[in-house]
Amino acid sequence: MKDATIKSAAVKYAAVKYAVVQLPSTSDVALDYGEAFVPSLRHPFYAFLGARPFLAQHTAEEHAALKKWARGRSTIVEIGVAEGVSALALREGMSAEATLHLIDPFHLSRVPALNFVKRSAHRAVATCPRGKVVWIEKFSSDCAKQWHLPIDLLLIDGDHSERGVRRDWDDWSGFVKPGGVVIFHDARLFQGGWTTPDYGPIRLVDGLFRTQKIPGWSIVEELHSLVVVERRA
Numbered sequence: 317m318k319d320a321t322i323k324s325a326a327v328k329y330a331a332v333k334y335a336v337v338q339l340p341s342t343s344d345v346a347l348d349y350g351e352a353f354v355p356s357l358r359h360p361f362y363a364f365l366g367a368r369p370f371l372a373q374h375t376a377e378e379h380a381a382l383k384k385w386a387r388g389r390s391t392i393v394e395i396g397v398a399e400g401v402s403a404l405a406l407r408e409g410m411s412a413e414a415t416l417h418l419i420d421p422f423h424l425s426r427v428p429a430l431n432f433v434k435r436s437a438h439r440a441v442a443t444c445p446r447g448k449v450v451w452i453e454k455f456s457s458d459c460a461k462q463w464h465l466p467i468d469l470l471l472i473d474g475d476h477s478e479r480g481v482r483r484d485w486d487d488w489s490g491f492v493k494p495g496g497v498v499i500f501h502d503a504r505l506f507q508g509g510w511t512t513p514d515y516g517p518i519r520l521v522d523g524l525f526r527t528q529k530i531p532g533w534s535i536v537e538e539l540h541s542l543v544v545v546e547r548r549a
């Protein structure tokens with residue numbers, strides 16, 4: 317990549333903190349970020365440099381919903397952080413007294429010593445100073461073994477296999493307080509969306525909350541790929 321291209325992109329995107337997914341989006345492999353993103357700068361190194369915005373894996377409406385659900389909640393946990401834009405949404409919404417726990421092993425980097433996804437995530441989340449953030453660089457199942465805090469909001473967006481999402485549900489849902497919520501991402505089909513019926517979160521959410529209707533939980537919001545379930549008081 318030429319220096320001039322990087323410099324001009326950095327100037328162009330200086331005011332754009334993050335880019336959200338544009339709809340319609342028929343595949344999660346080639347998410348569209350519209351004008352806010354030069355595809356040749358896809359590598360997270362360019363986000364770290366500031367030559368492109370941090371890339372969300374959600375829509376603007378989902379971003380606003382995450383912010384809204386974080387409001388007034390004290391202990392917030394996100395499983396699956398990537399470049400940190402959903403974590404940023406939660407931090408933007410939460411109160412100054414809240415703590416946001418971010419769980420991701422950041423294991424997908426081709427050069428673990430550099431790990432620009434992790435570095436970008438730290439930079440993205442630091443753009444909002446609200447409350448406290450605790451980074452946990454582990455797989456969610458390993459982290460669950462030592463977890464002990466009651467949770468107000470849990471966002472599940474890590475391992476998307478049906479087995480992986482079920483494991484997150486089994487490991488973590490017991491920690492959610494009555495009145496607390498679990499938000500699943502990539503968990504429903506929607507107009508112009510990228511999800512397909514074989515997605516792990518869709519299968520799990522349909523099974524638990526539509527077919528089985530497990531006691532003590534109910535769906536309280538569905539928006540684009542998000543499904544929010546609340547533990548009844």
Ligand SMILES: C[S@@+](CC[C@H](N)C(=O)[O-])C[C@H]1O[C@@H](n2cnc3c(N)ncnc32)[C@H](O)[C@@H]1O
Nearest residue numbers: 372373396397398401402420455456473474475
């Ligand atoms: C779909 S991305 C998350 C997108 C992010 N929430 C957003 O909206 O911008 C999935 C992330 O989950 C992480 N991940 C995969 N398996 C995981 C696991 N078992 N525990 C925690 N994180 C995991 C990956 O490293 C990746 O960063």
